[in-house]
Amino acid sequence: MQSQRRHSYLILLVLLMIVMATSAFATPRPRVQVAYTSWDGIWFVGAFRPVVSSPGFFSGMPSFSPDGRKLAYVTTSDSTGYWLTLHVYDIRSRWNYQVTAGHYDIAPCWSPDGRRLAFARNMAGPDKIHWMDVSNPRRPSEPARLTDWPSYYSEESPSWARTPEGEIIAIETDRDHYARMGIWAKNLTTDEEYPLVDEDNMTARDPSLLPSGLMFYTHYDLEEVTCYCPDDGWEYTYEAEINPVVWKKWIDEPGPGEPVMNMPGWMPAADPTGNGVYVTSTIDGSVSVYYLDTDGSGVEFVAGGEGGFAYYPTASFLHRTNIRALRDATFRAR
Numbered sequence: 001m002q003s004q005r006r007h008s009y010l011i012l013l014v015l016l017m018i019v020m021a022t023s024a025f026a027t028p029r030p031r032v033q034v035a036y037t038s039w040d041g042i043w044f045v046g047a048f049r050p051v052v053s054s055p056g057f058f059s060g061m062p063s064f065s066p067d068g069r070k071l072a073y074v075t076t077s078d079s080t081g082y083w084l085t086l087h088v089y090d091i092r093s094r095w096n097y098q099v100t101a102g103h104y105d106i107a108p109c110w111s112p113d114g115r116r117l118a119f120a121r122n123m124a125g126p127d128k129i130h131w132m133d134v135s136n137p138r139r140p141s142e143p144a145r146l147t148d149w150p151s152y153y154s155e156e157s158p159s160w161a162r163t164p165e166g167e168i169i170a171i172e173t174d175r176d177h178y179a180r181m182g183i184w185a186k187n188l189t190t191d192e193e194y195p196l197v198d199e200d201n202m203t204a205r206d207p208s209l210l211p212s213g214l215m216f217y218t219h220y221d222l223e224e225v226t227c228y229c230p231d232d233g234w235e236y237t238y239e240a241e242i243n244p245v246v247w248k249k250w251i252d253e254p255g256p257g258e259p260v261m262n263m264p265g266w267m268p269a270a271d272p273t274g275n276g277v278y279v280t281s282t283i284d285g286s287v288s289v290y291y292l293d294t295d296g297s298g299v300e301f302v303a304g305g306e307g308g309f310a311y312y313p314t315a316s317f318l319h320r321t322n323i324r325a326l327r328d329a330t331f332r333a334r
Helices: 002-025 322-328
Strands: 032-038 041-044 059-064 070-076 084-090 095-098 104-110 116-122 127-133 155-163 166-173 182-187 192-197 202-209 214-229 234-250 266-270 276-281 288-293 300-303 311-317
Touching: 032 059, 032 300, 041 059, 059 104, 059 311, 070 104, 084 116, 104 155, 116 155, 127 155, 166 202, 182 202, 214 266, 234 266, 234 276, 266 311, 276 311
Parallel strands: 084 104, 155 202, 202 266
Antiparallel strands: 032 041, 032 311, 059 070, 070 084, 084 095, 104 116, 116 127, 155 166, 166 182, 182 192, 202 214, 214 234, 266 276, 276 288, 288 300
């Protein structure tokens, strides 16, 4: 009897050692930080106050650098909101610096090496994608056009990643269909330009591209709408975008891909782990941010809710030096 007990204890001890060894060498789950736009500035999920505060002005469209240490964002230059300029906020040092001026610049995204920004600039006509070097905060380079597409094409919402297909900037554009948005790739490795999502019966906006080659975007159905103008007695017919839903596709595969969710949603921001996506949605009656697994399961509320307002999320891995700064720092944009 005593021998059997010893044998049982020995087995339990061995199992305990195996569990402890497995835990010691297991890969820790990476921590992810999420930011979003609200009424009074840019917030981090879990914070008690905005990290970029702009009372009376607009600050939004945040974008984390790949290492999670910096945040690019858009803010108005004055209370009229006539100009929108790009700023970069160093989360650890709490240093904020302006990188563009005198234009209407929106939707920044970072290069994979964290040295450059791509963004959409309004040029007294359709937006055009520009890019610039911001690796030297005191002397950022002058922005330059990314493409040489004709002036009547609109170029918006860039997303930049180094993928198996090359280093690609995904661009929302009406290059093939006037006023009907699709998504094209500018492959910086091969210098090729080609469509990623370009269908006749839908529009595609807000690409969010991962290094794996998986891309999320907002899919809209189209509905023909006729309007009557009493001033001149004419009728106008146009295609209205309806039913926004977040879709996903691999950029090396043909076709538009498939929906991630069966609820309204737009402005996707890919989870850097590749396991899911953050989206803006109104399923609770307010504008809020939700998280979904890549297969559409596991819907989780993130920010917003009743009485709140949260949209345009961005996500990155949480750098360890950010933890205290995110808890303590609030930067006032003006």
